Amino acid sequence: MTPHPSLFAPLLIASLAVFAWGCWKRLSLISLGQPEDRFNNIGTRIGEMLRYAFGQKRVLAKPFGFNHFIIFWSFLILMVANTEFILNGLFPHTIKLVKLPFELYLPLAFMIDIASLLALAAVTVAALRRIFAPPYPEARTLDAFFILGLIATLMLASFTLNASELAAYMLKSGADPVSFLATARKMMPVSALLAGLLPPLQLEIIHTAAWWAHAVALLAFICYLPISKHMHILTAIPNCFLHRLEKPNTQPREEFTIGNTFGVGQVDRYSWKDLLDSFTCTECGRCQMVCPASITGKPLNPRAVIHDIKVNLLANGAALKKKGTPQIPLIGEDGEGSVSEESIWACTTCGACMEACPVLIEHMPKIIQMRRHLVESEAKFPEELLNLFENMEGRSNPWGIAPSERTKWCSQLDIKQFDRDTTEYLFYVGCAGSFDSRNKHVSVAMAQLLDKAGVSWGILGKEEKCCGDSVRRLGNEYVFDKMARENVAMFIERGVTKVITQCPHCFTTLKNDYRQYGLELEVIHHSELLRNLLQEGRLLLGKTTQEMGTTVFHDSCYLGRHNDVYDAPRAVIEAATGQAPSEMERNRSSAFCCGAGGGRMWMEEHGGERINLTRINEALEQSPDTICVACPYCMTMFEDGLKDAKADYVKVRDVAEVMAEALLH
């Protein structure tokens, strides 16, 4: 009953060589990426790794994730058994778990037996799911079934192996089978059960067959791992350790000096971590199931973007290592391995993909890097963006309206200019609040509420400039950089430290993006300020308003997912109407985008269903009288969409308007 080290050892060495070669081939490609520091705050990183990799936090966010959780932890436990197996194959009878003290061996053997059973059950469930209800149709790959089959083989072989060893021991010791197996069942329930069923005369042959079946399956697994999507077994844990600790709601700055390249048009322009991401993706498809572009039938599929980056890297790696020209373009219509321009422009930068990814892959920054390449290095973009870019650069607002009209919204109001000595807050009105006729009402409501609460505030008036959010998300970093520098310089000169914004896009840009320019502002979204004023008793509601009827709240991506503000707008609505707003099916961190983020506000929506209509239909399921928003872009998308859906009997109101209705009317 001895394994043959003389046969096993060379096979093992060969397998390890294949494994090492596979890993090296891929990991050496990662080193083609650009430098990026992902080793700061090691303590926090370890915590993140424990939470997301070992705790499987994101995996468990979906019911099916439990299945993966079982496979993952079974694997960790079975690593002990497999290490024993390999050592035993090399040095028979020298290293055996059974030689451990009994108090240690007993629970270990029990855990291994149970873990094997759970793993077997889990891979069976996984295979059935893939056959009958795959997460997405293309998930029925040979690759997936092969690995599931391999794991199942490993488990079955391991049971048989243990059972035959138990039975052989029983025969050799001459123990009473009934009492022996009864004791054994407490130790290794599954293997002991099987031991009772094995024919005593064929034990040796069964043992040898099971041993080799296990050996072959294990070695095949080792060889196959690095060349398949199951590479994630190796990369997911480090990927969770290396993820961006701050929310990926900004993009890195670019340095505008002659000779630099801008954005990513060739795969090795990505950072090494971006490339590691591509080898971490398991193609679970959770990103595409939450992506507003994918869901509404646009060409973008975040899973495919990450996959294409990997395929491109594998195809071009050899050439790139020799500083040669890539064989497949990163951006193009060349199928697998290339990302189409259409899909790059379809992204709303809503961040749902990143929120859903169990292994913390950062999709959005990669897409924006490709946009940067298209805009900055090739000047190629959907034609409707030409006006936007020129308006932003020339007149510092998306519509190209004369900057002198920025204060028209408040021409009937008595509003102070911001002054560091006499006003505490700057109310940064934003372009939509200043120029868009519907959103001007929100600005007026805010102004009235601020006065009512006795807040000391002022505006920059005609000197206010666009924050640059849209151009940054659209990849026009050059123009954003100019706008950000000007704004930062003005804020510093004017002594601005505390800013109120009514637009989540201004909010995130001033708060997160301008930090890269050395400006730390205390930025507060108007929903948070209103909530605080209510809590502090500075806004006293004598009555609640019935004007809004039943309300439903829509989370703005840049307020919610990108900045974690979920409760404040809900609290304001509840205080003003006396009732918590109802929730759409997808809410808070899994809310569905209105379709306007990432500069999509200024672009045509081609093909598929309209994103705003999809969201409106979801809102209408709650039969609201009023859809409440906290973002001017969401406001526009809902107002427009409700007309298209012939449902403009439903009102759209910003939280400030809801509050003003209760307080002022």
Next chain:
Amino acid sequence: MLIVVCIKQVPDTTQVQIDPVTNTLVREGIPFIVNPYDTHALEEALRLKDRLGCKIAAISMGPPNAEATLKKALALGIDHAILLSDRVFGGADTLATSTVLAAAIAKLHAEVDEVGLVLCGKQTIDGDTAQVGPGIASRLNYRQLTLVDKIISLDLSAKKIRVSRKLEGRHEIVEAPLPAMLTVVRELNRPRYPKVQMRLAAAEAVVEVWDNKILQLDEQKIGLKGSPTWVSKIFSPERDKGEILGDGYADPAGAAALLIDKLMAKDMLPL
């Protein structure tokens, strides 16, 4: 062959206001832009360069800060940028302006390369005369093809150009020998957007400045002295004040009813 594009820096007219006292344009704080029609002329030159490989020179007459306009052109890919700037050029009308521009084109022709085409916007958005392009053509004795919305063919060996002119309600196909001066309309093309690399290079580039020491023009024929026309007054046309009907905020339906009555009374609302 050299293509010369004439471009002008103009105030962003959407932001221009007229000083009610002096009746002149208030230019303080008003950003300058490239005259929008000129951007189409520039784009067409760039397309011809992409196709035929010819070189492009952009010239602009204006104060030293008009250099920014030429840098924008450099960022788009022109080969030579020349600013025609001198105090004695100032205050020029269309006649004096075209004299200076024509002299510069003649100099480019003599010193850089044979000029085959001169491209201008159909007019500027500040002066709106549409006379400078034709003025250049007259002074240089080039064929003038105005209001071009399409270059149908350009045959360099036969030295011929065929264009479509956009006239009111019709198009005219015209053929002319080179050299020719074209003024272009917006329908001609969609201007491109500059690449960052080119912008950075343009920012560093030095724009050549030609003053009258270089052009050696008779001072009686240029600038204010050489301008038979001058602007005596600029004003916004008076318009009758409108009338506010009802209260659209408090009673939108009532206000609408008043409007309908009024329009029906004037027989402007056929039912």
